[in-house]
Amino acid sequence: MRLPYYPGCTLKTTAQNFEESALASARALGVELVELPRWNCCGTVHALAKDDVMHYLAPIRNLIRVEEMAESGLVDEKRVVTLCAMCYNTLKRANAVVKEDQEKMQKVREIMERENPYGGSVQVVHLLQVLRDLDWSKVADRVERPLKGLRVAPYYGCLLLRPRGFGIDDVDNPQVMERLLEALGAEVVNIPFKTKCCGAYHTVQMKEVVAELSHRILDQASSAGADMVATACPLCEYNLGPRQEEVKKLFRGFAPLPVVYFTQLMALAFGLEEATGFEQNDPDPRPALRARGLLKEES
Amino acid sequence: MMDDEVEMVTIYVMGKRHRVPAGLTIMKAMEYAGHQFRRGAGCRGGFCGACATIYRTKGSYKLQGALACQKIVEDGMYIAQIPFSPAEKKTYNIEELRPDAGVFLEYYPEIARCLSCNTCTKACPQDIMVMDYVQAALRGDVEEAAKLSFDCIGCGLCAVRCPAEIVPYNIGQLARRLYSRHIVGPTEHVLKRVREIEEGRFDEEIEELKTLDREALQERYETRERRL
Amino acid sequence: MSPEPSRLALRFKPENASFKAKVAELSGEEIDLCFQCGACSSGCPLTAEMDLLPSKVIRYVQLGEEAVLESKTIWVCSTCFNCEVRCPRGIDIANVMEALRQLMLRKKYDRVSLDALEPEELRGLPQIAIISNLRKLTA
Numbered sequence: 278m279r280l281p282y283y284p285g286c287t288l289k290t291t292a293q294n295f296e297e298s299a300l301a302s303a304r305a306l307g308v309e310l311v312e313l314p315r316w317n318c319c320g321t322v323h324a325l326a327k328d329d330v331m332h333y334l335a336p337i338r339n340l341i342r343v344e345e346m347a348e349s350g351l352v353d354e355k356r357v358v359t360l361c362a363m364c365y366n367t368l369k370r371a372n373a374v375v376k377e378d379q380e381k382m383q384k385v386r387e388i389m390e391r392e393n394p395y396g397g398s399v400q401v402v403h404l405l406q407v408l409r410d411l412d413w414s415k416v417a418d419r420v421e422r423p424l425k426g427l428r429v430a431p432y433y434g435c436l437l438l439r440p441r442g443f444g445i446d447d448v449d450n451p452q453v454m455e456r457l458l459e460a461l462g463a464e465v466v467n468i469p470f471k472t473k474c475c476g477a478y479h480t481v482q483m484k485e486v487v488a489e490l491s492h493r494i495l496d497q498a499s500s501a502g503a504d505m506v507a508t509a510c511p512l513c514e515y516n517l518g519p520r521q522e523e524v525k526k527l528f529r530g531f532a533p534l535p536v537v538y539f540t541q542l543m544a545l546a547f548g549l550e551e552a553t554g555f556e557q558n559d560p561d562p563r564p565a566l567r568a569r570g571l572l573k574e575e576s
Numbered sequence: 577m578m579d580d581e582v583e584m585v586t587i588y589v590m591g592k593r594h595r596v597p598a599g600l601t602i603m604k605a606m607e608y609a610g611h612q613f614r615r616g617a618g619c620r621g622g623f624c625g626a627c628a629t630i631y632r633t634k635g636s637y638k639l640q641g642a643l644a645c646q647k648i649v650e651d652g653m654y655i656a657q658i659p660f661s662p663a664e665k666k667t668y669n670i671e672e673l674r675p676d677a678g679v680f681l682e683y684y685p686e687i688a689r690c691l692s693c694n695t696c697t698k699a700c701p702q703d704i705m706v707m708d709y710v711q712a713a714l715r716g717d718v719e720e721a722a723k724l725s726f727d728c729i730g731c732g733l734c735a736v737r738c739p740a741e742i743v744p745y746n747i748g749q750l751a752r753r754l755y756s757r758h759i760v761g762p763t764e765h766v767l768k769r770v771r772e773i774e775e776g777r778f779d780e781e782i783e784e785l786k787t788l789d790r791e792a793l794q795e796r797y798e799t800r801e802r803r804l
Numbered sequence: 805m806s807p808e809p810s811r812l813a814l815r816f817k818p819e820n821a822s823f824k825a826k827v828a829e830l831s832g833e834e835i836d837l838c839f840q841c842g843a844c845s846s847g848c849p850l851t852a853e854m855d856l857l858p859s860k861v862i863r864y865v866q867l868g869e870e871a872v873l874e875s876k877t878i879w880v881c882s883t884c885f886n887c888e889v890r891c892p893r894g895i896d897i898a899n900v901m902e903a904l905r906q907l908m909l910r911k912k913y914d915r916v917s918l919d920a921l922e923p924e925e926l927r928g929l930p931q932i933a934i935i936s937n938l939r940k941l942t943a
Binding site for chain 1: 829832850853880885888889898916930931932937939940941
């Protein structure tokens with residue numbers, strides 16, 4: 278199955294490990310994620326003001342690429358797969374708005390001028406949905422190295438779940454990452470704040486605030502005995518991971534906790550160690566994985 | 577020349593009406609109409625980017641960009657020159673930079689404001705995919721940004737049109753510098769030519785040129801143009 | 805924040821109608837549906853940084869009080885939609901916050917100055933952070 282894949286900017290830089298592990302794991306399950314040609318930044322976040330047209334150009338342009346791709350036979354479906362939670366939300370919501378609002382669709386077409394008109398035939402999904410549709414037993418069957426004994430706290434954040442009608446799972450108690458982790462053989466650690474905000478883009482100019490919010494989430498995970506947190510968003514990963522430097526400054530005695538992408542754990546369990554990219558994570562999750570016997574000792 | 581001998585068209589330069597011969601470039605038409613260029617004219621050959629001009633044609637809402645030395649006047653054209661686009665050019669030591677997305681965000685963080693509206697591409701007189709190279713830079717694809725922006729002559733029309741206040745030509749220039757310094761490195765033919773210059777291979781010709789008077793220089797220049 | 809909440813007359817003044825209508829139009833939300841239960845405020849992860857609780861912001865808008873534009877709250881909101889899923893009246897409070905931000909941004913107000921950000925810091929941040937930040941907080 279060849280599906281169109283929209284990476285988004287960050288997947289090419291600080292979240293390369295997310296992309297690499299996702300592509301390899303999907304391939305192992307028979308899903309070929311084919312990158313969109315000539316994609317542009319989705320312009321995250323979704324334009325909420327009702328009279329906004331300009332901010333629809335970026336997401337819709339990408340959806341036009343998906344239609345073009347399908348037309349030229351590069352992919353089998355017009356279901357575009359995203360990895361980044363914010364790209365997912367931005368593309369999905371823009372798609373829904375222009376399909377509903379013909380006047381807006383028309384304006385977008387007129388301003389774009391040089392593009393093929395968007396036919397509205399694209400469906401925006403997140404990789405977690407694709408995996409769920411495959412069936413968890415298929416994922417479990419592919420596992421070569423079960424993540425036995427690894428205690429993982431899934432963290433969803435905001436835009437995979439909210440607002441209502443745009444999430445990939447139940448808005449109050451999502452289970453999709455839990456099911457995946459179980460299929461991989463890991464032990465799920467439930468934290469009440471798995472859907473609370475990490476502070477998102479405030480990390481640029483209010484990093485102390487982000488550190489406060491991240492600390493609450495990380496502290497819950499640590500207290501519940503998690504070895505690491507799993508996420509599906511490069512901004513959550515940054516705020517919960519590298520921003521622990523700021524958390525340490527605010528909270529004495531804070532013990533670092535690794536934060537990984539769910540796809541990295543999938544790649545590990547599938548025996549695709551070269552595609553895990555754990556060396557890019559900060560804090561380093563490898564000591565915790567070694568402690569559980571899931572990675573070889575450092576040579 | 578009289579109106580009945582040559583086909584004439586009407587143009588409006590900064591709102592003032594002029595009758596000028598059809599077939600002239602905007603630059604020549606403006607000179608015909610009595611304008612003297614102190615800024616906004618350079619090589620007159622479409623290479624230097626000094627004569628950026630915006631215009632609208634009769635009956636069209638479209639605001640278009642052109643090089644005055646290249647674009648032929650049309651009847652009913654409204655013309656304004658933009659000889660300079662105010663933009664800060666950052667100072668950096670290319671040797672110390674790494675060719676990745678971070679470098680663009682460090683020096684020109686406003687690229688994160690790109691709306692993908694493509695207005696820059698529509699404004700570009702060189703038909704460059706400006707939005708595409710800005711987007712490539714944003715995701716750290718230095719090679720793509722360098723290659724797509726290769727024909728940029730820095731006329732500045734993209735920068736005055738960008739609603740996100742990005743200066744695309746600065747991004748392209750940084751991408752090309754990073755690409756040539758850190759990705760391809762110095763090429764053999766450039767190194768060879770630098771060696772030749774250092775060895776004095778062209779000294780004699782330069783000395784000869786210095787002795788020529790204006791007419792002789794002009795003759796040489798024009799012969800060279802024909803040879804090309 | 806002015807005027808002081810305590811001194812704010814809890815009575816809708818007809819001259820405030822246009823501001824209220826503008827917010828309703830930009831946000832697409834029916835603001836009078838709110839009955840001030842406070843569920844949005846109780847679920848908001850960022851109230852510690854706010855000068856007005858989200859529910860109070862809605863109250864200001866109900867009253868058409870333009871002073872709400874001076875509130876820090878509208879900029880502290882990170883658009884996480886926790887309030888949206890909690891509101892029993894179906895108001896998307898995040899949309900209202902966005903409308904209020906837009907009213908400021910469209911008057912050439914920048915909440916974040918790009919020029920003031922440290923180049924070293926910018927270099928290390930993921931694009932997703934800068935893109936969404938500038939999208940939300942600059943004109």
